[in-house]
Amino acid sequence: DAMVIQNPRYQVTQFGKPVTLSCSQTLNHNVMYWYQQKSSQAPKLLFHYYDKDFNNEADTPDNFQSRRPNTSFCFLDIRSPGLGDAAMYLCATSMGGRESEQFFGPGTRLTVL
Amino acid sequence: KQEVTQIPAALSVPEGENLVLNCSFTDSAIYNLQWFRQDPGKGLTSLLLIQSSQREQTSGRLNASLDKSSGRSTLYIAASQPGDSATYLCAGHTGGFKTIFGAGTRLFVKA
Numbered sequence: 001d002a003m004v005i006q007n008p009r010y011q012v013t014q015f016g017k018p019v020t021l022s023c024s025q026t027l028n029h030n031v032m033y034w035y036q037q038k039s040s041q042a043p044k045l046l047f048h049y050y051d052k053d054f055n056n057e058a059d060t061p062d063n064f065q066s067r068r069p070n071t072s073f074c075f076l077d078i079r080s081p082g083l084g085d086a087a088m089y090l091c092a093t094s095m096g097g098r099e100s101e102q103f104f105g106p107g108t109r110l111t112v113l
Numbered sequence: 114k115q116e117v118t119q120i121p122a123a124l125s126v127p128e129g130e131n132l133v134l135n136c137s138f139t140d141s142a143i144y145n146l147q148w149f150r151q152d153p154g155k156g157l158t159s160l161l162l163i164q165s166s167q168r169e170q171t172s173g174r175l176n177a178s179l180d181k182s183s184g185r186s187t188l189y190i191a192a193s194q195p196g197d198s199a200t201y202l203c204a205g206h207t208g209g210f211k212t213i214f215g216a217g218t219r220l221f222v223k224a
Binding site: 006041045048055057090094101102104105107 | 117216
């Protein structure tokens with residue numbers, strides 16, 4: 001089945017230790033998104049890629065970076081995680097038309113010790 | 114700036130009841146509105162997508178409506194079941210691939 005896959009599902013890191021979260025998709029969608037969701041809050045868009053075009057939200061901290069080496073994969077790098085970065089990180093994809101539906105992966109729960 | 118509000122924040126109903134979840138948005142310039150379901154600790158599952166030119170969409174026991182002029186969308190769940198217990202989120206898609214989510218309505222259906 002076509003899907004959005006995230007690895008790992010659970011990630012524990014230490015304060016200040018860089019961490020990378022992975023997302024892959026078999027939908028062949030043009031757009032990939034990264035969201036941050038804290039407990040009982042709305043998902044917040046961090047950035048998205050349209051093909052290789054990277055788009056950062058204005059309020060996304062510099063501590064968060066992303067890479068998309070090919071159509072199928074997208075990575076979220078957190079350079080120096082702080083306690084406030086503990087959250088669920090959600091990857092999503094869409095075809096790219098302005099009315100297109102978004103499909104989400106299962107998420108990665110990040111814990112910062 | 115687009116803001117999305119969902120009321121109520123939490124809802125508890127007995128099994129079999131029909132219910133309505135509400136979503137309001139401040140900017141009517143949305144391209145579409147999507148409803149999602151989120152189980153605890155899990156990702157989001159897409160339920161229904163309503164294009165800006167549409168007024169409603171149906172899937173099984175779910176019906177979603179969209180009224181852009183009033184800035185409102187509703188999700189109607191018929192004959193609720195315990196398996197419907199989850200958090201339901203709405204999201205408005207605006208220009209530039211921006212998506213604004215509501216904080217969700219946490220639904221509990223009692224057997």
